[in-house]
Every structure is written in structure tokens, then in C-alpha cells.
Amino acid sequence: MAPAMALRLLVVVAVAAVVSCAVAADEGSVVEVWPMPATASKGGQTLHVSRELRMTAEGSKYADGEAILKDAFQRMVTLIELDHVINGSSQGLPLLAGVNVVVHLPGDELNFGVDESYNLSVPATGSPIYAQIEAQTVFGALHALETFSQLCNFDFTSRLIELQSAPWSITDMPRFPYRGLLIDTSRHYLPVPVIKSVIDSMTYSKLNVLHWHIVDEQSFPIEIPSYPKLWNGAYSYSERYTMDDAIDIVQYAERRGVNVLAEIDVPGHALSWGVGYPSLWPSATCKEPLDVSSESTFQVINGILSDFSKVFKFKFVHLGGDEVNTSCWTSTPRVKAWLAQHGMKESDAYRYFVLRAQKIAKSHGYEVINWEETFNNFGDKLDRRTVVHNWLGGGVAEKVVAAGLRCIVSNQDKWYLDHLEVTWDGFYMNEPLRNIKNPAQQKLVLGGEVCMWAEHIDASDIQQTIWPRAAAAAERLWTPFEKLSKEWEIAALSARLARFRCLLNHRGIAAGPVTGYGRSAPAEPSSCIKQ
Template identity: 75%
Template sequence: MARALSLSLLLAFLAIGSCIAIEVTDHIDLWPMPTLVSHGTQRLYVSKDITMSMEGSSYSDEKGILKDTFQRVVDLMKLNHAVDGVNPSSFVLTGVNVVVHSPEDELKFGVDESYNLSVPTTGYPLQAQIEAQTVFGALHALQTFSQLCYFDFTSRLIELISAPWTISDTPRFPYRGLLIDTSRHYLPVTVIKKVIDTMTYSKLNVLHWHIVDAQSFPIEIPSYPKLWNGSYSFSERYTTSDAIDIVRYAENRGVNVMAEIDVPGHALSWGVGYPSLWPSDSCKEPLDVSNNFSFGVIDGILSDFSKVFKFKFVHLGGDEVNTSCWTGTPHIKKWLDDNHMNVSDAYRYFVLRSQKIAISHGYDVINWEETFNNFGDKLDRRTVVHNWLEADVAPKVVAAGLRCIVSNQDKWYLDHLDATWEGFYTNEPLKDIDDPDQQRLVIGGEVCMWGEQIDASDIEQTIWPRAAAAAERLWTPIEKLAEDPRLVTSRLARFRCLLNQRGVAAAPLAGYGRTAPYEPGPCVRQ
């Protein structure tokens, strides 16, 4: 049926052109684009029995992180096809040797994620070489290696084109995040794990788990076991063991998991199990600032979290606090008067007291930008301000000497279905920040998948490929990023198709998030 093409689809067609067959292009179809990359013109065949070695490595891989990742990468390259062709007598890549210089395998914020990857065309045996300071750099190298390989339907072998390859790569920002929200809609553990797997393909490294909110409290808190009475149902919950499993799963893939409890607002569900957390039965949000029990519960949650979530940061929210319940509840109004506070003072008091609790458990704190906008000079100096509202906040944050994460909602909120991938790609975290010392205070950025209108049925196509567009902005050096996103349309289209081939329901590039394919045609032209 003939229909008018949308502008974005036309642009995609123009950018993609006729380069459908990867073997006849000279494009570097890696995503995100590495820091330095060069290649030749030789075709190699990947042995059906390709192996990984660690000669010269200081890392012992006792946890099997490298071994398991290598096997997953080999499976990704096969794409569930039967690799049953006959290996030729020459140009066969038989192995990958990985050299990791540090014996440490603890995933920490700011860990060295750089790597060097080379794929030669001479030598015997013919082996790719990976060199990294840490195992987590090596994991990124293996993901890059997997994108160089593809299943060829003629030879029925895995092939690697345009060898020799020499790649040197390091991330632009240490924090490259994706937020998921399990309060507005519950996400099964299997779905969360698949999101983590897909994050590794585009080198995102922080899963911001917005676990609880006003609508539901789905996670077990041993210190206060009635809190998860606020879950939607008995089946829509996470045990402590579930959380530990998710964190370990992510860490073994180089992804940190950061937990968030949003206080004092967004906490209606807390009072289902403990009604004394509510200001009153008729006015239930924010948490009762006058009741020490509120802070005892926060202390218990963060104490339990510290045994599960080992990432340097915890997110304490602090946004969208409507204080009318405080002034409208007699016992809180009396407490305010007795302590010579107005509601602004009480809001500050609640946030700062919560920060001290988190710090006592070994965390650095992240707060949404409202806390900075209202009392930035009072925040603990270790605070990271999470910018989501105003474009001019990040420059103000770093000028004040605080660290910042950028998630401006007009560009990097995935629940905004009219936000295009082009906008995700061109959104610059360092906009209007010219001083190098202040630029270093922007530790990175995050795309946010708020859950009001998504659940397990459509989360993947709502996240991808738009999150991948932001991932390149956060990984690749700014001088290698395209000013015009049309110049990367072809490469991102291929990456989106690769996600589809790997079983990820990434949506077509043309149109907005979750848009269905426009009409019959090859994947790269959707």
C-alpha cells in the first residue's frame, strides 16, 4: 500500500543507501565508535573451535568472568546458526589471547575500562590479541570483537572482514547509565538480566535501579519486613537473594547496579506496611519529617542495601516534594514550630539527614537536581547532582564544585516517545562547560526508562536503539562524534539489526520509540 514517507524515514534511506551487504562496504560498522581504529581488506575465517588463551596475563580469572564472557561472545557470533562449513586451509583465526595486567576483579567506579584489540593476518597460529589493564576493559574488547564477526551464509562459517584490525579504545565518561523503574510496573528478574546483557553490547556500565516509588515497594528489606507489603501483589516482588543475583550477574558483565530510594517524596507505598511513616491517614506523602521512625527505616534500608549493592553511589532522590501534608498535619506543624522551621527548612533537614545516614553506610550520595536548586551550598560535598529538569543546571553544579550526572528530560528520557534517536545522539553533557576542571566534574550521563507506560511487554523496543545513540555520546571521544546524526544512521541501523539478530526487540530507527516497521523491506531500511 502506497503511503507518504516520513522525513526521518527518507533521511534514513538516504544515509543507508545501498550498503546492505556488509562484505562490500568500507564502513567501520562498530557501535559505539572506538577511540582509534584502523583496518585492512583481508577476509578471515573464524575457526569453529576458536579458543581463548591468557598467556602473559596477570589475571587468573578465578571467577570465570573472562571465560564465561568469551563463550557468550562466541554464541553471539553464531546467532544460533549451524556453523557447519569446512574451514579453509589458510586465513583461519584459531584463537583470542587476552592479556590483563591487573589481577584485581572487583568492579569499582572509575575502573580502567580501556583496551587494545588487534586482529592480524599473518602469523601461526593466527590469533587475535586483547590487552587491557583490567578484566573489565577486556570484556569491552570481546564485545567489540563480536561486532567484527558475522555468520556468512555462503561459507556457513563465521567470517571477519577487513583485517588486519588495530583498535585502541577508552571511554569518554566513567558513568554511562540506564535507569529502569520497577515501581510503576514490575519487571521480572529475567527481563532485568536481559536489559543488562544488552547494555554491554553498547558499553553502558551503570544500571540505575529505581526500585521503589509511591506506587509500589517490591523489594524485601530484612530490617523492616513489612515494607514490601506495599508491593502490587505477592508475585511482584524481589527477594534479597534476587537482588544479590542481579548485582552479581551485572558485575560479571562489567555493569554496576545502583539502587535508589526516593525520599522524602515518592514514598506513599512505604506506609502500607508501616502506617506511622505517613503524616496522617488522609495525607500520606511525603514521609513524616517529625518522626524519627522515618529515619530509622531509611537507616535500615541502607544498612541492608550496603550488604547487596556494592557500587560507590546510592541514589536518594529528593525530587518533587510536595510539603502540603507537613503544614496540614497538626503534629508535624507543631514540630515545625517547635524547631523554628518552615517547610523549606524541613525539606532541607530531611535530605541532609538522609545523606548522613547513607554516608555512614559507606556510600556517596546522588540526589535529583531540586536539592541543589533549593540548598546546593548545604549538600555534602561528595554529593552528585542528577540533572533532569533545566539545561543550565549542570554548568551551575560544576561551577559550585559538585559532581554532576546529566539526564535532561527533553533529550534523554526514554518514556518521552516523541524524543528521537537523533536527539539522544546529539545531546552533549558538557554543553556550556568550558573549564577543563569543571568538565571533569561531569562524571557522565544516563538515559531514563521511567515505567509509567512500559512493562515487560515493551521495555526493549522503548529503550533500544535510542539508548545506544546516547551510549556512543558517552563512550566515544567528542572529536569523533558526528555533528550531523544522519552521518551515523547507517551504522546505528546495522547495530539495531544486530540487536534484533541477538534476540533484542530493538525498534526501527525511522519514527519514534516503539514505532513498528514501516513496510516490507530489509532490516537496515526500517
């Protein structure tokens, strides 16, 4: 281990030791919910949760015809009962009999910017005692159920689930509408159950966009009915997703309040496309980026996006546009001649390709997200509805919003999960609105996203690489700015995050230790909450 890394790890472990003392001294005032709610007050009464906990909907206008709420409630009950056998007697104990859920709006279409706010109250007395959830939409109610689940613990004396510190009153809503996590199924194939497990884990910290970087130069694993040879570019016959698989993933996510953002990265990062259709390559010896001179290139893009529009219902599609090395275009005589015929330099052709792909996406009803190189090179030419995805570093978001465009923040020095050297506190302190003071420009920052690039991860280690660092970013994106912990509060914050990491472990999510780097192993034998 390098000396600097060893010193950093020693500091983190030392902070964890301080944390355990700080928590012991102030445990009564801590709100053990992640991410921290906008407002929360609590009392001193302990309730026990009925083994026949019921959900009612008195006063609700939501019919729950698709059983979204019913299924979510049952998942919540399963989670709180997962860790131990519940076989105690509740006779004579103050008992929480159920949860009444009131949803004011009847619809359950998961649109971008849908109201995700909720109120949760748990009284200390009553006959019977019912918790009360109130939300504008079912998706706010789903967040409330997750918060409720985090208030519950197993009581080793009564052998029942208990809810401490009643009465509770929590009001909550997200700071940003876009709170994303990227997964990459081109560098390593991820089986469908693994993707679903990632979606489940996202809901525990209220992330709401799964950015699915489906294809890249290494492999093309998804079926495209319009061009059925494209998935010849998959790693193997078995490492593929059918369109029905994609529909299943999207529906699974939407029922949990998570949108799925599909990405095809063009014109670079597309070598795998030509395995099935070699004409998409500029030449047999120069295979990337896609051939800008060929009409068939744009016909294929149109076919992909047409098929996507039947599956991926999120209002955005991601068209990449990053890291485009255009040298193939000038080194291939046929393409070079086309450039000359159209009076284009390489940079002009890059712009032409991106803008034409944007128009195709718009024709299928999508708004487009592009990586920041498109803005850096020709931002004034981009469609004005373009969302610029920042990744190269800081300072870009403020330039994007100053130009009147929307932005998503994922600067790689802080929010790239494959950068294992970036510890959780770096994720937490990364502020999307840094140096953006104008309120109108602040609204153009849709939110942020942590990126799990898959060059060095697969199904065996994805969860421990994502968590708990992604949770640190999740609180930054959900919790009101004034409620976020400051740098001098890292010790208490680390204790809260350690407890949330333990909760993830209890729920079967292989989250790594808080102390240490990404995907690190426990440093020594110890309690979960001290790691």
C-alpha cells in the first residue's frame, strides 16, 4: 500500500473510532433514517409492531389497481421481519396495529418530476394505534414506507419488531428530481436478477433513476428487433437481454418508483455494433467511431430508438457523445472524400453526427442527454432541450446553466464509483450547485448521478463497490441543503452511514465497510457499526 493511501486509511479508521464515542454520547438525539428527512421530530415511547400489521387506505383517492402500494407494503413488512424469527407475545404491550396510507392523486404513471413528497406520523397512543402516511402520489407513499421500515428494529427481549421514539412526525421531499445510479452492462454482463437487486437497493436510499449504459465498444448485449444482428456483438450467446427482459426490468423499476434511462453511446464507443453489421465501421481495419458518411448508420440509430420507445418510457434517452476519436474518418479514403464533398472537418462531422442523432431521438418523443464533450465542443449548436451530463470535472455545471441548458452532475473525481480511492466523505461533500448562485440557474441542475463503470466489476462485486458510497451521494441529492451535514460533522455522519450500511447488509445487500476505500474488506474483527 502506498504511504499516502495508508495514511488516509489510518485517518478514516481513527474517525470511525471517534464516531463510536460520539454516537454513544448523543444517541438519543440522532434520527437513524437515511437519507435524512427534511423535518423529523420524535418522542420517547416504544411501540411493538403487530405480527398482523395491516395497511388501510381510509380517505385515499388512489385505487391501487396495479397493486403497486399493496406489493410495496408487503415488501416493507418482509424487510423488517427478515433478520430474525418473530415469535414473541405482544400481550399487554403498546401495539402498532397498522399503517393508513392516504394518496391524494389517483394516477400511478411515473413521470419525471413526479411529486415524491410525503408526511409520516406515528402516534404513541391510540386504540388501535395506526401510523399515518399522506402523499400526493403513490411514489411519495413508497418513500414513506421505506422511511417507516427504517424506524423498526428487532427487540431481543420481546422477540418482536419494535418502533422506538414514538410519537414520530416526519415531513419529507427530495431536493433534486434526478437522483441517479449508472450501471454498465457492456464491459461486464449483469444477469437480470442482479440488476433487480441493484434497483431494490436504490430504493433504500431513495435514488430514482437507473441509468442503463447498455452497449459500448466491448459488447452489444441487447436485442434490437429492427436490426436483429446487432446483438451478435454480445460477449456470448448467453450474455444477452431480450426485449422482454428489458420490459421486465423497466416494469420492475417503475413499480418501485425508479425510472430507467437507456443509453446508446454514439458515435464513439460503438465498435461492437459492427460485429453484426460491418458496414457501420468506417473500414475493416478502422472500426470506430461509427461511419458518419453512411445513411445506413442513421437508419440503424433510428431503428434502435424506435424499438427503445416501445420499452423505455422515461422522457429522456442518453446518446453519449463522449471520447470521440475522429481519426478513422480522415484515415478512411471513402469517408475522407465524403467530408471533403460536404465541406466538413472532423470536428464539423462530429457535430453533424451528434445533432442528427438528437433529431432522430426527438422524432421518437425523447428529450436527449449527452455527455459534456458535446457542450464543450459545440454547446451553442445543441438542441436547447439538451441535458448536458457533466463527468470530466468541476466547473462545467455552472457553464452549462449559464448558457441556459439543463445539467446532470457526475464529476468523475467525486462521483465515479470505479474510482476506488474516493472515500464516502468525498461522495457526500460533492455539491451539485457549487458556485451556482442564481436561483433560475440552480433549477437547471436536475440533480446528479453516481456512475458504476464496469471495467473491473461484475455480478460478484457490484454491490460492495456501489454501497455505501452511493448512499452518501443519495443524501446529498435528497436532503435539503440546510439539513446536510457539514465537514466538521463527519464523525456523527459516519456513524449514521455505518448504521445504514449495516441495514443494507441485513437486507442482503453486500455493502462494503464505511471505513476504507471503495470495495474494501473489513480492517479487523469488529462490530458492523464500527466498520
